[in-house]
Amino acid sequence: MSKFTFEKKLEMVQRYLNNEGGYKSLGKIYGISHNLIKKWVLQYQYNGEEGLIKSYTNYTVQFKLDVLNYLNEQGTSLYETAAIFNISAPSTILDWKLKLETQGLDALKSKKKGRPSMKKETKKSTQPVEGSLEALQAENERLRMENAYFKKVECFSSNAGKITNKIKAQVIFELKDEYEVVDLVEVADIPRSTYYYWEKRLNQPDKYEKLKEAINEIYHEHKGRYGYRRITKELKKRGYQHDPKTINRLMNEIGLKCLVRMKKYRSYKGNVGKIAPNVLKRDFSTEKMNQKWVTDVTEFHLFGEKRYLSPVLDLCNGEIIAYIVMKRPVYKLVGDMLDQAIEHLQPGDQVTLHSDQGWHYQMKQYQKTLEQHQITQSMSRKGNCLDNAVMENFFGLLKSELLYLQEFDSIEHFERELADYIYYYNHKRIKAKLKDLSPVEYRTQVLKVA
Structure with a gap:
């Protein structure tokens, strides 16, 4: 064709x-x-x-x-x-x-096409004798050219992630005043026609230049946690209307890739106290705040130390309304978290609080606090993590977008970044099911109007 x-x-x-x-x-x-x-x-x-x-x-x-x-x-x-x-x-x-x-x-194995060449070698006489001063100078010049070429290639391709023909052409274009193009394309291993094709386009303005700058800004603002779909939605808020496939292609061109995707803490220790029924029954939908809460405990192991996180998530907008971080998984970890969450209750609220069968949630002290504030207790069936899928999903996001994505100087540095991430998750991280708003934006812009 x-x-x-x-x-x-x-x-x-x-x-x-x-x-x-x-x-x-x-x-x-x-x-x-x-x-x-x-x-x-x-x-x-x-x-x-x-x-x-x-x-x-x-x-x-x-x-x-x-x-x-x-x-x-x-x-x-x-x-x-x-x-x-x-x-x-x-x-x-x-x-x-x-x-x-x-x-x-x-x-x-490739076979040479056409009839065998009958031409005699005519360039042998012009080639310097092996081992002569001219031969050594020629070899030295070639090595210098190769060194200059690969240094520039490494510089150009550091962000792109791969060496494309366009990058090779850019390097040749910069070196052509110092070396012959015919020698440079041989080192680059591309045809001369390919080089000249790209040379014509190197000086043309990039129509996506401003869009790429916006993509780069959003990507680094969210520390590499956003893929092309979320970046497309953020761009739309800034007045850029482009197909997600175009954004994906541009991200590949500038070398940006979503960096996302945990030892699970198990607190089950057999029958400690009265076990509550599974009231929630995987019905994670609700249209009002303070109707359905979920909670769990997860463990982080860094610098030879452990930290335990105990949050409460409101299923209405996915917001973390309370959380506690401690060095040991004692009852106070869950007790203080519960006290913090209770502060969000308004008169007339009827809340169901769902958890797994961890020993904290079977303690009489915990169950008594729930009864005092008319909170219905709900528990997952033993060994069934899907009964608390929303909280499991949050822990997965937290660890893939923070723990596995960033480097930390100390356990104290990790704790500060953890607090920053939870704030980011509540206030900035958009969700498709929340009309591309963050949990706090959804609560203040949509639920208040309703």
Whole structure:
């Protein structure tokens, strides 16, 4: 399909990514197979614009084996595998696979096309004699060029995460006044045509420059906890209207990736006191504050010390309304938390407080406090974490977005960051089910109006 230029392919891809049509509908519009559009979209998503440039490459045997191993181990389709490795035709991979299975490893070796060359070697006489001063100077100059090239590549690719043809072209462009382009493209292992393609585009203004700056700002404001979906929603608040797929692509270009995704503390010690029924029964929905609360205890182990967190979460908006952190999991950990939560009660509130069967929640002192404030006690069934799924989910977020994401200087530093995270979770972290508001924003903007 040589009649389709790079610009035409890019047009089709962008129309698909902007939800202006599916593969089949766009195929009918342009009069081509929808599989071609699917292939170009995948190549663009994995390799950017260079994925749409038809390149002629002699693949090594090792490269072919790597591709086939990836296909077998990951279970990807031919189209997806071709896109990942920037191979223009998925059928090429199928051809390698059949050759390997029927003819063995030697069949993967590239064979020279056309008739054997009858030209005599004419450049031998111009080559410096091995071991001569000229040969040593030439080798030294080449090493200096390679060193300069790879230093700049490392600098350019530090944020992008991978070395693209665009980055290689940028490096060659900066070094071409000092070294020959023909030598630089050999070191970079790209065709000269590819370099000149990117050279034409290096000086063109980036239409997404301001959008990328906004993405970068939001990403670092939330310390890498937001993926492209949440960043898209934050951008919408700032007046940027873009498809999530576009934001995902731009994040990949600038090397931004959501960094998210725990020893579970078990406080069950058999029958200590009276066990309450499962009143909640996994019904986590409620439209009013102070109707359904959930609680649990989790453990952190850092710097040879342990810290125990005991929070209370209101199921109406997912807000942490009370929490206590202590060095030991004594009853006071839960007792003080409960006292703190009770301060949120208003006259007439009828609350159900759900927990697991931990010994803290079976203590007579705990149950007596609940009775004094007309709070109904509810407990998960033994060994069934799904009965308290919302609190388990919060602990998972807390540990993946804080504990596994940041580095701490000391246990005291961790405690400060923990307090900051809970504030961030309540006041800034948006949720889709809360109309893209944070728990506190939802409580103050939506529930108050209702």
